[in-house]
Amino acid sequence: MKFSKYNHLFELNDTAYIYNILTTSIAQLDRQTEKAIRENNLSVLSADTTNGLTSEGFIVPNDLNEALEYQYFCNTIKYGISARTLSVTLLPTYNCNLACPYCIQGSVKKIKKMSSNEVDACVKFIKNKIEEGKATIPIQRLSIFLFGGEPTLCKKELSHFCEECDRIAKEENIEIGFDMTTNMTLLDQGLLDMIKKYQIAFQVSIDGTKEQHDKRRIRKDGSGTYDLIIKNLQRLVDYGLKHLITIRINIDNENLKDAEEILKNVKDYSNDIYFGFLTSLNGVNDNYMDKCVNSDCFSDVISTKLNNITEKYGFVVPQSFGKKGPCSIACQNKFFIDCNLDVFKCEMLLNRTDSKIGSIDYDGIFTPSNGFYKLMSFSPFNFKECVECKYLPVCGGGCPAQVYANSGKHDGDISEKNCCFNEALLNDYLKEYVGRLLK
Ligand code: SF4
Ligand code: SF4
The missing domain is CATH 3.20.20.70 (Aldolase class I)
Structure with a gap:
């Protein structure tokens, strides 16, 4: 067994917590367990602690490729x-x-x-x-x-x-x-x-x-x-x-x-x-x-x-972090149809004929362009840095439309990742989230 690569330790009010970016489990830790995790030393944990951490995905089998587990989750949503x-x-x-x-x-x-x-x-x-x-x-x-x-x-x-x-x-x-x-x-x-x-x-x-x-x-x-x-x-x-x-x-x-x-x-x-x-x-x-x-x-x-x-004022705070599903740009049945019967994949890419992904005719038949297949192929798994990144499940490779729109190229290629998470940002979200739960 090993500690999950997606474990994230943080502190709030002198208390240690662990968050798993893939399973989204969160737990309070005693200092001994925190030390064992920081030192990557499983052997000092009691059987009860090991079982508890395993059931929430903080400890995983040695041969588990967790990035592939996240990819499977994304594909299930994308095409299912x-x-x-x-x-x-x-x-x-x-x-x-x-x-x-x-x-x-x-x-x-x-x-x-x-x-x-x-x-x-x-x-x-x-x-x-x-x-x-x-x-x-x-x-x-x-x-x-x-x-x-x-x-x-x-x-x-x-x-x-x-x-x-x-x-x-x-x-x-x-x-x-x-x-x-x-x-x-x-x-x-x-x-x-x-x-x-x-x-x-x-x-x-x-x-x-x-x-x-x-x-x-x-x-x-x-x-x-x-x-x-x-x-x-x-x-x-x-x-x-x-x-x-x-x-x-x-x-x-x-x-x-x-x-x-x-x-x-x-x-x-x-x-x-x-x-x-x-x-x-x-x-x-x-x-x-x-x-x-x-x-x-x-x-x-x-x-x-x-x-x-x-x-x-009694309103619900929108959840601003968590496990990201695939971007709608690459989801099968999401379409934007404009007044010219041009079809797009994202509201940020509308109104640009060079970013359309096809058009429909008067019989409602959709003819996809090559751009459709390119956008449907967008995945953070196209980028080595994302596959290896600890923040992948909470970032998902960032906003592809932002990259697409800002690159000035509108041929359907999303050639760059768009980092939108780092340690400081995740810590801020988690502290704010736990702080609200504890109120
Ligand atoms: S000008 Fe643009 S942002 Fe303002 S109301 Fe009209 S569509 Fe919306
Ligand atoms: S875009 Fe950057 S932060 Fe996001 S998963 Fe890829 S490498 Fe990590």
Whole structure:
């Protein structure tokens, strides 16, 4: 037997803990056991301690290749579990009625909207995928996401799409769920009824206090949208739809200090509020880079401030670490279809014809490009450093879309790993996590 290569020792309040990055087990240690682990000396452990550590994966058989065990876990999800859900994100337009300076769809929006024939092509695509699945891994759930641009610029098309997807799900006896990302400035009775009818869970962003928000989430004439969004959220709450609302509070360097006030202002409009960090992408919104919270203070920010505020007001802190499954970029049944019927694998790679992975025709037939096979082949196991890295199960090789977008090459090759974990960062996450459990 041997100690797992994924064991990670850390201290909190003068107490020693061990975390296994592969099994995600966590345990408190006495000093004798901690010393034995640090010195890689199994022989001094009692039989009880050895059995306890073995049952949680801290001690493993000598011949076990744990990296292969993680690879098996990823492959099971990639081609098995995740394939049972067909996830389709519809982008009926890249256009938007707002002009946020950090928008990942760029500052000049394409104005094309999906036609009703194109919506029908997407519906046929879904039907085709469900049929294909019957011969291999049957689809058990249909996850529909409405995205943009601002999807509610296309209410008629969205309504038709939701109706058709709902009908297919009933006919095929599969589960269905609807989600939408919207700026919530275009609410009318029709949209209210649609949200209610299909129980569309949706996410709205708030960019700060009213004063801060009104400098960022702006209309094309520069005017702010805070009051309108709050008014619409109140209308949705009054309509009994609070359970469908998620509020994302966008944090950057300029509003970080006001995080608590921002949350307090919106806490009554949702049961699900979280803080998210604005990011910048090469060639898309680089001008916003200086305002983004950089990775040096990222962990401190999460552990010491934002999580505490989130909990103080009774909201659930999102789990920000754990064993990573394969990136959705390489998962079989996840697709983004835009208003040109171009197909993509990740929301960070949309709106770039050179990063599309194929397209669908008016019969809903998907023709993959070579890029599809290249992205589906993405795996941290392509990189020797990742295979040997202790942080592999919690990092998963990092975000391939970030590498892809920032490399400037969009031929489907993800030629670099993207390290997003190190000892200090993992220690911060673990201390914050255990600290919360002990409260
Ligand atoms: S509301 Fe969303 S899509 Fe519209 S400009 Fe702002 S970030 Fe971009
Ligand atoms: S990307 Fe870096 S931190 Fe992540 S698994 Fe690979 S080598 Fe380790």
